Amino acid sequence: xxxxxxxxxxxxxxxxxxxxxxxxxxxxxxxxxxxxxxxxxxxxxxxxxxxxxxxxxxxxxxxxxxxxxxxxxxxxxxxxxxxxxxxxxxxxxxxxxxxxxxxxxxxxxxxxxxxxxxxxxxxxxxxxxxxxxxxxxxxxxxxxxxxx
Numbered sequence: 001x002x003x004x005x006x007x008x009x010x011x012x013x014x015x016x017x018x019x020x021x022x023x024x025x026x027x028x029x030x031x032x033x034x035x036x037x038x039x040x041x042x043x044x045x046x047x048x049x050x051x052x053x054x055x056x057x058x059x060x061x062x063x064x065x066x067x068x069x070x071x072x073x074x075x076x077x078x079x080x081x082x083x084x085x086x087x088x089x090x091x092x093x094x095x096x097x098x099x100x101x102x103x104x105x106x107x108x109x110x111x112x113x114x115x116x117x118x119x120x121x122x123x124x125x126x127x128x129x130x131x132x133x134x135x136x137x138x139x140x141x142x143x144x145x146x147x148x
Contacts, residue, residue: 027076028128029132035121037065037066046061105133107129108130
């Protein structure tokens with residue numbers, strides 16, 4: 001049986017809202033991690049780090065900042081890419097929500113345990129991780145309903 005043009009259009013746009021919401025929060029986390037890396041990669045932060053670790057050098061500090069940045073963005077990037085590639089074929093089954101929900105939850109806990117309470121970016125990142133967790137476990141509810 002052939003699909004009508006209206007049916008084809010709704011099938012194509014079926015996961016559009018889910019992707020938009022998920023990718024928006026992942027992008028916000030990536031931008032936030034970038035801002036944090038830019039703030040850490042300034043001369044004042046480096047001088048403060050040198051007072052704590054006098055035997056360190058610029059290469060050590062740069063590698064620490066870059067490593068923290070990569071650790072902060074690996075989960076949002078992976079989640080975005082996996083969802084973008086697989087949502088059309090697989091949708092969002094319960095196993096997807098369970099596994100990615102656990103990964104996002106643990107990443108949020110990791111961020112919480114950093115205890116950077118003097119930074120507004122820490123609070124924003126915690127809020128974004130919490131919202132992303134809720135989006136991932138409830139992503140099936142964001143599916144657009146045909147005819148609305």
